[in-house]
Amino acid sequence: MREKIICLRCEREMHHIRREKLQLGQTGWILGDIPNLLAGAMEVDIYSCPECGKLEFYLTDGEEDKMPQKQCPNCGKWHDFDYPKCPFCKYNYNK
Numbered sequence: 001m002r003e004k005i006i007c008l009r010c011e012r013e014m015h016h017i018r019r020e021k022l023q024l025g026q027t028g029w030i031l032g033d034i035p036n037l038l039a040g041a042m043e044v045d046i047y048s049c050p051e052c053g054k055l056e057f058y059l060t061d062g063e064e065d066k067m068p069q070k071q072c073p074n075c076g077k078w079h080d081f082d083y084p085k086c087p088f089c090k091y092n093y094n095k
Contacts, residue, residue, distance in 0.1 A: 005047050005056065005058075007049035007051065007052065007054055008054075009049065009052050009054055010049060010051045010052045012049055012050060012051045012052075014047040014048060014049050014050075014054075014056065015047065015048055015049075015050060016045060016046070016047055017046045017047065017048050018045075018046055019043060019044070019045050019046070019060060020043070020044060020046055021041035021042065021043050021044075022041060022042045022043075022044055022057075023041050024040055024041060024042055024082060025040075025081075025082055026082075030094070040068045040081075042059070043059070043060045044057040044058060044059055044060060045057070045058045045060055068080075068081040069081060072086040072088065072089060072091050073091065074086060074089050074091035075088050075089040075091065077089075
């Protein structure tokens with residue numbers, strides 16, 4: 001059974017709408033949708049307030065919610081897939 005979630009605006013109980021996967025990443029100018037597709041998705045539960053229409057998103061439990069990782073070809077360290085540059089050595093993936 002789901003926990004009751006109360007709207008912070010009008011203090012009414014929010015209704016669970018559904019579980020949805022939100023696409024991560026972004027469409028690029030050169031590579032198009034490829035980075036978007038490789039970034040994966042984040043699974044969330046969506047709640048709505050029947051009074052004011054406010055939406056709230058909550059992460060679901062599970063390992064599938066973690067950001068995909070990639071290894072930098074320059075320094076060899078692993079980091080989140082959506083970085084345009086390596087956060088450690090600043091290698092630029094968009095060269």
